[in-house]
Amino acid sequence: MASHIGSATSRVDGRAKVTGEAKYAGEFNVPGLVHGYVVESTIPKGRIVRIDTSGALEVDGVIDVLTHRNRPQMADKDDAYKDEVATEKGSPYRPLYDDIVLFSGQPLALVLAEDWETARVAASLVKVEYEKAPHITDLHAERANAYAIDKPEKPRGDAERAFASAALRHEAEYFIPTEHHNPMELFASTAIWDNGQLTVYDKTQGVQNVQQYLCSVFKMKPDAVRVMSPYMGGGFGSGLRPQYQVVLAVLAARALNRPVRVMLSRAQMYALGHRPATIERLALGANSDGTLDAMTHEAIAVTSQFEEFARNDTGWGNLLYKSPNAKFEHKLVKLDVPTSCDMRAPGAATGVYALECAMDELAVALKMDPVQLRLQCYSDRDQGADIPYTSKQLRECYRQGAAAFGWDKRTAEPRSMREGSDLVGWGMASGVWEALQMPATVRIVLTANGHAEVATAASDIGTGTYTIMAQVAADMLGLPIDSINVKLGDSTLPQCPLEGGSWIASSVCNAIANTARAVRGDLLKLAIGMKDSPLAGAGVDDVALIDGKIVSKRDATRAVSIASAMQSGNADRITREEANKVAEDKSHARNVHSAIFAEVKVDEQLGVIRVTRVVNAVAAGRILNPKTAHSQVMGGVVWGIGMALHEETLFDHRFGRVMNANIAEYHVPVHADVHDIKVIFVDEPDEIVNPLGIKGLGEIGIVGVAAAIANAVYHATGKRVRDLPITLDKVVQFN
Incomplete structure (x- = not known):
């Protein structure tokens, strides 16, 4: 019998998905199902003075309207609202708990009706009076109040002194705006309450996490709560924490003693969390031969007023490049927004973008090929922990990726490559992520x-x-x-x-x-x-x-x-x-690596940017299924294109609210934006990482892609854009 491991196997659940046999959280129908629609806050900060639900209750088919005043009992202590992900300091958000408004889009009431359309119409008749408080949602306006948090990256040497005396110095800030996940499937929960037994169909990336959370919030025993999520139409981190609709569905089911479904609209999902807007400052000091003598990476990221959310933005240079002097710092700015959350390759997608753009700028200053600079600074050890890797085939990623892309045909001078009226740019970057178990x-x-x-x-x-x-x-x-x-x-x-x-x-x-x-x-x-x-x-x-x-x-x-x-x-x-047996061995670093090569074509008159080719060479241990693995990395590349050129959550800071909470105005790549993507899996046997030699692929596909594209845009135009997304207005006036 032929081996299935390592073979390109079609999805065993594919037929169920394309025929509709697969059911999602919002598709489990039961007799007597009640539909809930959320009434959201229209202010970002303040207090509810009065909620008038009389107009909604007069609508035929409306059963009830839940608010903080009439909801069933919930836990009082912060610890009850902690989950597997909520490990940071702070007080997790409690939906419909009290009269305090913490962010725009916060759920204030739940209209319950016999059908969804009636609930939606009735929700528009709920009137809320507020006592407003001053708010702030602008990272740049509040950055002076940023405060440092304790992160595990330890400094080495004296980075400031080494930078000051370096033969060549590069220092710059890079900005990544707030981004939202926008998975295809809307968040939904169907809660069935039956004689003290609770069954919930939920959109989640962890059913046992949601079960533990609901048991804690509603003071129930684990054997009385069952949570199911057999299929999920995209999560990317948005479903790691229990989202508020599952609490509302359970509250309503307990209040009415009937099954209840709460499905959020696309706009309402913009209050569930986001990739935090982040300012990244890099200071690289190099010797004339290209070796690094100093590396400083500082990040200032957004979190909410009530919780601290932070991921590792700054430590990735430790895993890629040698430098005897290094300093890392992570700061937070508290704003009147929902708590940030994990979004594909959290920390790495943002931190590596800044790091790899800075490395490209250093290569330009040194008049050195960007690949050669990375090889010159290459580290065979985790510089922070001073330990070797279980395996690291990043050099081979550079070699195979460059060969497949044709990198040797690149001319170094910006604006030196053309195709008709288009300026052609080639850029590259490294990628790195963790190989966890x-x-x-x-x-x-x-x-x-x-x-x-x-x-x-x-x-x-x-x-x-x-x-x-x-x-x-x-x-x-x-x-x-x-x-x-x-x-x-x-x-x-x-x-x-x-x-x-x-x-x-x-x-x-x-x-x-x-x-x-x-x-x-x-x-x-x-x-x-x-x-x-x-x-x-x-x-x-x-x-x-x-x-x-x-x-x-x-x-x-x-x-x-x-x-x-x-x-x-x-x-x-x-x-x-x-x-499984999870290794306690601290003698090796466990990581996946990649090398990304990107080609852009920029219309010289209009500034329109197209990503026409991407090669992503990935070293990720044993590849179980080249077909699904290829799709994972290709999807990451497409998202990287969006990060580089399209994605940006826009706030009107006067009102503290998102202004493009839809997929018409929140831009993501579409078919016309996606051209030739080649994925290479570099052979990487690994007998240390785990018995089967498997490393993860979900995150690495996006890491470094935005940087490779940004570097290609510079090569094409001579214009260095350090704030994402790179839109035509930022490049149309070429240097």
Whole structure:
């Protein structure tokens, strides 16, 4: 039987998705379903003086309107609202808790009606009177009040002195605006309350996280709360924390003793969190040969008034480049906005953008090829922890990416490459992310007819988790992939962490391997118990499961079919549940790396920018499924194009509210913006990172892409734009 691991396998859940068989959180219909519509705050800060719900209650079909005054009881203490992600300092937001307004778009009331249209119309009739308070939503206006937080990147040497005496110095600020996720599926929750038992279908990246959260908020026992999310139409970090609609749906279901669905509109989702606007300051001091002597990276990022949210923006240079003197600082500015949240490659997408643009500017000043500069500064060790990598094939990423792109044909001078009326620019950047593994448990049920159910509480947020789990299980159990049934997204299944941080593939698949080994051991005991067993004396690691048989690794003729072994032992099924082994070893750094090469064409008269080619060469350990892996990285590149040229959440700071809370005016790349994207997977055997040698791919695809494009725009036009997105008005007057 051919190996499934490493083969380009189509999604096992693909048919269900394209036929509509797959159901999402807003599609689980039950008799008597009530629909809720949220009434939002129109001010960013203040207090509710009065809510008049009489107009809404007069509408036919309206059942009730919940506010902070008449909602069912919720927990009072901050700790009750903590979840797996809410580990930062502060007081997590409590929906419909009191009369305090913390941000524009905050839910103030929930209109409940027999159908969604009636609820929406009635919501427009709810009148709210406020006592307004002064607000601020502008990072630049408030940056003087930024304060430093304790982050793990430790300084080395004396970066300020080394920078002052460096032969060549580059210092600049780079700006990334607020960005919003905009997944295809709207956030929704369907809550069913039945005699003290709560069942919730929720859009989430972690069903057990939501279950724990609801148990805490509503003081319920875990066996009374079941949360399910079998499919998710995109999350990208927006579904890591429980979002407010799940609390509102449960509040309403408990209040009415009826099932309730709350689905947010596209505009309402702009109050759920965002990639924080960030100012990044880089100061690089280099010797004449291009080696770095000083590196300073400081970030100032947005958080809310009530919580601190921060990710690692500044430490990525430690993982890429050697410098004996380095300093890192992360600061926060508190604004009257929702708490920032994780968004694909949080910290790295922003921090590496600034770092890699600064490296390009340094290369220009040194008159050195950008690839050569990175090779000159290349680090084989994590400079912060001073430890080697489990594997790092970044040099090979540079080599293969440059060769596939044709980098050697680049002329260094800006504005030196043309195609008709277009200026052509070539830029590149490095990418880096973590190769994490988290505790996860998998249950396998193997039946005598040669089928297996593989179950864990993980979510599949569109990355292909169903498929890679089926592939690994098929190989480990020696069964056809069609004989594997994967169950996910149910809080009653074995423990599994949130799907985020690119850790699910390595965590779950290594748990499958451990559980399959236990199943193999049980089968071997049954086989050895057979009369004249050909496997007598064999140990669990002396045999393998191949083509429905237990086979000796030393002599393939010594074999017993799974069916025969189970029949002889009167076993109709074998059930085992095992966890992965998460390494405590601190002697190696675990990371994935990439090299991105981008071509842009800029209309010289109009300034219109097109990204016409991208090559992304990725070293990420063992690739389980080249087909779904390619899609992951390609999707990251498309998002990187959006980050570089399109995405920007626009505030009217007078009113403290988002003005483009829709996908007509919040620009993302469309088909016409996406041209030739080539993904290369660099071979990277890794026997240290985990037993299967797997590293994550969800985040690395976007890291460095915006920088490569920004560097290409400079090469094309001679104009260095340091604030994203790079729009035509910023380049139309070329230097």
